[in-house]
Amino acid sequence: MRPHKGRLEIENNNITAKRLGHAAGALKGKGLDGLLLSDIKNIRYVSGFTGSSAYALITGAGSFFLTDQRYATQIKSEVRGFTKTIVYKKALDAILGLISGLKIKRLGFEGANLSFDSYKKIKDAIAGIRLVSASGAIEGLRATKDDGELVLIQKAIEIAEAGFREIELCIGRGVVERDAAIEREFAMRRAGAEDKAFETIVASGQRGAMPHGSATGKRIKKGELVVVDAGARFSGYNSDMTRTYCCGRADRERKKVFDAVLSAQQRAIEKVRSGVGAKEVDRAARDHIRKAGYGKYFCHGTGHGVGLDVHERPSIGPASDDVLEDGMVITIEPGIYIPGLGGVRIEDMVMVDGGGCVVLTKSTREMTCL
Numbered sequence: 001m002r003p004h005k006g007r008l009e010i011e012n013n014n015i016t017a018k019r020l021g022h023a024a025g026a027l028k029g030k031g032l033d034g035l036l037l038s039d040i041k042n043i044r045y046v047s048g049f050t051g052s053s054a055y056a057l058i059t060g061a062g063s064f065f066l067t068d069q070r071y072a073t074q075i076k077s078e079v080r081g082f083t084k085t086i087v088y089k090k091a092l093d094a095i096l097g098l099i100s101g102l103k104i105k106r107l108g109f110e111g112a113n114l115s116f117d118s119y120k121k122i123k124d125a126i127a128g129i130r131l132v133s134a135s136g137a138i139e140g141l142r143a144t145k146d147d148g149e150l151v152l153i154q155k156a157i158e159i160a161e162a163g164f165r166e167i168e169l170c171i172g173r174g175v176v177e178r179d180a181a182i183e184r185e186f187a188m189r190r191a192g193a194e195d196k197a198f199e200t201i202v203a204s205g206q207r208g209a210m211p212h213g214s215a216t217g218k219r220i221k222k223g224e225l226v227v228v229d230a231g232a233r234f235s236g237y238n239s240d241m242t243r244t245y246c247c248g249r250a251d252r253e254r255k256k257v258f259d260a261v262l263s264a265q266q267r268a269i270e271k272v273r274s275g276v277g278a279k280e281v282d283r284a285a286r287d288h289i290r291k292a293g294y295g296k297y298f299c300h301g302t303g304h305g306v307g308l309d310v311h312e313r314p315s316i317g318p319a320s321d322d323v324l325e326d327g328m329v330i331t332i333e334p335g336i337y338i339p340g341l342g343g344v345r346i347e348d349m350v351m352v353d354g355g356g357c358v359v360l361t362k363s364t365r366e367m368t369c370l
């Protein structure tokens with residue numbers, strides 16, 4: 001049964017109220033009495049706002065949302081739980097006016113996002129208020145997904161997988177990488193994507209040795225490996241997955257590299273569990289690739305969180321201090337890149353859950369020869 005529109009609105013309100021409550025808790029935990037958000041994804045997360053320009057200020061005395069007149073109508077339905085202000089001139093001046101009237105002593109700001117000029121302006125204008133960088137406060141909350149987010153991520157994955165089915169139909173000898181990428185992107189848009197999650201990577205033959213080799217005018221040749229890394233965005237949420245194909249039959253060496261990556265990925269997936277350090281998951285993949293003799297060719301982390309951003313917390317790499325928790329959605333994507341030969345990467349999205357993980361991407365991970 002289709003939920004009643006009014007009911008959906010109530011559910012949305014509950015979600016943002018809950019997130020706002022968690023944000024207020026995070027603020028207290030850091031000894032702050034105000035938190036100024038300038039990162040638009042973080043603002044979307046706590047308020048529901050889907051536009052591209054706004055500020056949010058969360059304090060013990062209430063939460064405030066400021067945007068410009070382009071969004072006057074949109075925020076009526078999207079933003080709840082905030083005192084809303086439409087700013088007609090400079091948003092930062094309006095924020096400063098708000099802050100100075102709120103008796104804030106320690107104000108958190110997003111150091112990784114607020115421009116130096118804006119920071120300086122705030123600092124000069126509000127003497128007596130201590131400015132504290134609170135980068136990562138909302139990102140930490142975003143790392144574990146709620147049920148509503150999981151539904152959107154699952155949809156973004158289904159759309160990406162429809163795109164992969166399309167690319168499998170068109171990859172072949174003589175096909176131009178860029179044409180394959182375009183077909184894939186069309187298929188994702190037809191399947192409901194609001195956009196691609198990032199620039200589609202189609203890297204064939206020697207170009208596959210570049211982990212982020214975006215599609216070019218190169219034609220795919222027989223016997224080459226083809227790395228395809230792509231994702232879709234649906235209602236703001238992203239998917240991210242990679243498959244490596246072979247055009248025709250793979251020779252022994254390429255098959256050996258592929259098998260090393262596939263079993264490294266499997267080992268890492270088996271490690272994923274709530275309470276496990278992200279670096280342990282990375283180590284499982286890295287150790288396997290090293291033992292297979294390809295250690296120096298695995299040049300990136302094993303994975304990352306995915307949600308409103310394609311790359312977000314947690315980080316699954318050798319230097320990560322993140323610890324996995326139920327509800328986190330992460331990629332597991334080891335790879336081997338050998339100059340002159342090409343590359344193999346296999347990337348799936350998994351959700352940490354119930355003493356292990358659920359693999360959300362469904363397409364086969366075995367080598368497909370096209």
Ligand code: ZN
Nearest residue numbers: 229240241347
């Ligand atoms: Zn990817």
Ligand code: ZN
Nearest residue numbers: 240331333347
């Ligand atoms: Zn990725």
